[in-house]
Amino acid sequence: EAQVTQNPRYLITVTGKKLTVTCSQNMNHEYMSWYRQDPGLGLRQIYYSMNVEVTDKGDVPEGYKVSRKEKRNFPLILESPSPNQTSLYFCASTKGTEAFFGQGTRLTVV
């Protein structure tokens, strides 16, 4: 079954404690991306990757890092999380122009 898998689904952490949200896709897609979703602001792109070792900033990259060492994985790294990064995060994998999304990670930073 074609899918995008994010982990964890829920995470509560404290300010400043580094964390990683993993994302994996089994569709051999080249393009992957991360979004955050906030009430009233909708979905905004954080980072995207057009292929292995090729990443670029989206609309709201501050406070985030990503890596793309292999095609299937695209982890999102928060080196020093802050409360304003409390949000619902989605990873997406795109083939052509059709995007497939993970189930989301609800992150709370206290």
Place this chain on the structure above:
Amino acid sequence: KQEVTQIPAALSVPEGENLVLNCSFTDSAIYNLQWFRQDPGKGLTSLLLIQSSQREQTSGRLNASLDKSSGRSTLYIAASQPGDSATYLCALSGNTPLVFGKGTRLSVIA
């Protein structure tokens, strides 16, 4: 910069009604358009993808149209059911990252 607007932001209808959700975009250059459904706290499920060369797509009770010249897309839902209650998002895709509207929250009342 491309902007996507969805009207109305929220809609409540009785079961059985036909309804139309609207999506407009500012840059009428050729884009593909994708409609998603999102249940509360959940991920995004792709409903329909309209390629730039197409004018509409149908899946079951759903029909989506695309008019690039006017910068508009509509999602038509026939014979609405309580199970259709969700937030519906449109997003423009292509060589650039997906740009999302903020969604229409639909409630179908039994």
